[in-house]
Amino acid sequence: MIDFELTTADKEILALAHRQAEIGRRYAEYYDKHEDELPPAEFPEASGLDNPVSLAEEAADGSSGPRILHSLVMSEIYWGGMALHRGKWGLGNTVLKTVATPEQIEKWKNHTIAIAITEPGAGSDPANIRTTATFDRETGEWVINGEKSFISQAQSADAAMVFSRFVSPDGSRGMTTFLVEKGTPGFSVGPQLKKLGIRSHDTCNLLFDNCRIPEFNHIKGDFKSTMSVFNDSRPMVGAMALGVARAALDFTREKLGERGIKISYRGGLRSRSAVADRFIRLEAAYEAALLTVLRSKWLEQRNAAPKVEASIAKAAGGKAARKITQSCIEILGPEAVSEEHLLDRCFRDGRIFDIYEGAGEIQRLIIARAILGYTARDLR
Amino acid sequence: MISFEPTEEQKLAQSMVQELAGSSLRAAAREADDHAAIPASILAEIWSTGIVQSQAASDSDGGSRSAILNALLIEELAVADAALAIAAAAPMGFASAIATLGSEAQKKSLLPLFTGEKYHCAGVAIMEPDFLFDVSAIRASAIKTHNGYRLSGKKGMVPLANQCSHFLVVAECEGAADAFIVERGAKGVAVGGKQPNIGLGALQMANVSFTDVALESGARLGGASRCDVQRIIDSARTALAAIMTGISRAVFEFVMPYTKERVVHGDALAKKQVIAFRLADMRIETDAMRWMTWKAASILEHGGDATRQAQLAYSYAVEQAMWIADEGVQMLGGHGYLRDNPVEMWYRNARTVSVMEGAVGV
Numbered sequence: 001m002i003d004f005e006l007t008t009a010d011k012e013i014l015a016l017a018h019r020q021a022e023i024g025r026r027y028a029e030y031y032d033k034h035e036d037e038l039p040p041a042e043f044p045e046a047s048g049l050d051n052p053v054s055l056a057e058e059a060a061d062g063s064s065g066p067r068i069l070h071s072l073v074m075s076e077i078y079w080g081g082m083a084l085h086r087g088k089w090g091l092g093n094t095v096l097k098t099v100a101t102p103e104q105i106e107k108w109k110n111h112t113i114a115i116a117i118t119e120p121g122a123g124s125d126p127a128n129i130r131t132t133a134t135f136d137r138e139t140g141e142w143v144i145n146g147e148k149s150f151i152s153q154a155q156s157a158d159a160a161m162v163f164s165r166f167v168s169p170d171g172s173r174g175m176t177t178f179l180v181e182k183g184t185p186g187f188s189v190g191p192q193l194k195k196l197g198i199r200s201h202d203t204c205n206l207l208f209d210n211c212r213i214p215e216f217n218h219i220k221g222d223f224k225s226t227m228s229v230f231n232d233s234r235p236m237v238g239a240m241a242l243g244v245a246r247a248a249l250d251f252t253r254e255k256l257g258e259r260g261i262k263i264s265y266r267g268g269l270r271s272r273s274a275v276a277d278r279f280i281r282l283e284a285a286y287e288a289a290l291l292t293v294l295r296s297k298w299l300e301q302r303n304a305a306p307k308v309e310a311s312i313a314k315a316a317g318g319k320a321a322r323k324i325t326q327s328c329i330e331i332l333g334p335e336a337v338s339e340e341h342l343l344d345r346c347f348r349d350g351r352i353f354d355i356y357e358g359a360g361e362i363q364r365l366i367i368a369r370a371i372l373g374y375t376a377r378d379l380r
Numbered sequence: 381m382i383s384f385e386p387t388e389e390q391k392l393a394q395s396m397v398q399e400l401a402g403s404s405l406r407a408a409a410r411e412a413d414d415h416a417a418i419p420a421s422i423l424a425e426i427w428s429t430g431i432v433q434s435q436a437a438s439d440s441d442g443g444s445r446s447a448i449l450n451a452l453l454i455e456e457l458a459v460a461d462a463a464l465a466i467a468a469a470a471p472m473g474f475a476s477a478i479a480t481l482g483s484e485a486q487k488k489s490l491l492p493l494f495t496g497e498k499y500h501c502a503g504v505a506i507m508e509p510d511f512l513f514d515v516s517a518i519r520a521s522a523i524k525t526h527n528g529y530r531l532s533g534k535k536g537m538v539p540l541a542n543q544c545s546h547f548l549v550v551a552e553c554e555g556a557a558d559a560f561i562v563e564r565g566a567k568g569v570a571v572g573g574k575q576p577n578i579g580l581g582a583l584q585m586a587n588v589s590f591t592d593v594a595l596e597s598g599a600r601l602g603g604a605s606r607c608d609v610q611r612i613i614d615s616a617r618t619a620l621a622a623i624m625t626g627i628s629r630a631v632f633e634f635v636m637p638y639t640k641e642r643v644v645h646g647d648a649l650a651k652k653q654v655i656a657f658r659l660a661d662m663r664i665e666t667d668a669m670r671w672m673t674w675k676a677a678s679i680l681e682h683g684g685d686a687t688r689q690a691q692l693a694y695s696y697a698v699e700q701a702m703w704i705a706d707e708g709v710q711m712l713g714g715h716g717y718l719r720d721n722p723v724e725m726w727y728r729n730a731r732t733v734s735v736m737e738g739a740v741g742v
Contacts (some may be wrong), residue, residue, distance in 0.1 A: 001385065001387055002381050002383060002384060002385065002386055002390075002448050002678055002739075003381060003382065003384060003678055004673055004674075004675045004679075005381070005678075005682075006381075006383070007381050010381075064381045064382040064383075065381075067384075068382055108530070133462070158700055163393075195741060200562035211406050223723055239539055252386075264611070265687045265688040265690075265691035265692070266515075266516065266610055266687055266691075267514055267515055267516030268514045268515050268516065268737050269514070269695075270514040271514045271515070271517065272608060280691065280692065280695055281696075281699070283692055284672070284692040284693075284695050285696070286670070287672060287675075287689070287692050287696075288668035288669070288672050288692075288696050289668065290399055290673035291668060291672060291675065292664070292667060292668050292671065293669060294382055294384075294671075295384055295667070298383065298384050298638055299384075308663075309667075312663070312664050312667060315664055316664055326388055330570040354619070361657070361661075363654070364656070364657045364660035364661065365653075365657075365660075367532075367655060367660035367664065368650075368656035368660040371636065371638075371659060371660070371706070372636065372640060372650050372659065373654065374651070374656075378651060379650070379651050379653075379656055380651075
């Protein structure tokens, strides 16, 4: 039956996540101003506290489901700006689990693996990557050269899942993935990137300079299966974007309230001030995008992660976060740009979600190809 | 628990209405707009869906009234034609207001009107024919008299006003909005001539004026206690959002194949990124609009306070539906401008529906 009510079990988990997010917010402010410091794996306040992500993933009967809850928990975490329990796994782990052999999965089952696709010259178009692995027949090793950029969990991860071109002993070429462990000679991590926002996030470039790895580290997956890991992360990014957007909306509503402006939903357009009307439209954009995230996660719970709906959720969430974090500042006026207040960080953090993990344009390409029945060659 | 799953019965009803809408209703739309009239046979087809009659089903005989189902079905009708959707949604709005907010006496006397063999219409009259009209400042007013009320005012954009047996008139009474059931034939009620508008011509919308109309105390919706007029507005906004979702879907489904066929500069129009991206955005926004409408309808169905969600769903649909209809015309170029194709009509209907507040309900 069509329903949008959270269950009691849902609310309990989300309330717990929210309480932790309130604590996380203070750390978010600190690390926003100390971008070279890596936040700890767990904050002192977290010890003894349940990890809301784990609670969501274990969600039993009586909840709206683990995938839905996970996305709502992520939204809460991003509302605060800093998770008290840092996620152990990276997207590289998902790739491993999806395409690697049982032996490979066993070997690296406890490693945090960052995913390394993007390069300075290749973001939206992974086909443009230049990192190349050449096979050395004498030593039976692959020799990797290249640079990866904007790599999340770069410093904290134990290894990187590196997307690379390859040149085989028989001369064949293609694209593949390699797992490279930290400490491998020739593999270095650059300094923390200087970003507009999400400054607390561990983001660096990775350098591969004649980095030698054994054949065992060759993770042979077909490109399509490997890229499919993004089908469940896309709506997640939408949820994260909306967490930041909601933080901006909550702050703005509070400040409006302090000046005696209470938003009424009863009247029509002509009954409200420009400020109230703008705010209502931002709330509508938020709610609409959130529903596309829930739709995608609901479908995922019933079946496999849906491609089109996942891209819809990512595109809608990313767009809403941009619009909302920008517009709340306009509504509240010049005081809102002060670094002393929340909207500064929301504005800067909010801008990333339509860019990373598949820019909004790429999501629209995916959606358009699907609805038009076009291949990548038909529609570029 | 969060779920997007319609029940089996809802899916069945949806596919039945979708089939009817796609065949006879869509085919009748242009002529109905051109002639500013809905043929009796089409009203009969709409009536045959049972969607209006369900509002009158009482809880005791396994009443099937469901705001969610109504939203699903209104969207399907609106995909065929917004005016024909309103031909259903207008009496639905009236009947569901009586069923949810009326006194036992009112339910008993009025709901049976909607259970007969033939199409029956009644109107929810909220909008007034003044520039800058807003639901928060209703000018029509009802003054308490010794045995009832005296109603005066003017209402506008009443669909099929000439065919309505009754009007549910929202008027200010003793400082707040209230709703009154008025027979079309009552003394002082004058249905004006049809007011041609940009769109929805088939509905023969008219102004209805009320001049010192004497009403019994039983005419006040809810009887002794003032009814929750906001709920009527919430229900209207939800139905309008469903209609706008339907119009949007009609545009999207129509222009997509056109853009694949049309060759410009050596390739299909759909292969140009700007067009492809606009289609993607149409898909994104039509989906989002639908979920927003469903959420408002589900709150109404469970008897909750739907005001915020109905407002958000409505405002969102207003913006997105107008954008979608506008881009739909653009994608067809000159052909989009000709009345040979339906997009120009959908563009007109989108603008017309998106300024309405009232007239329909879920």
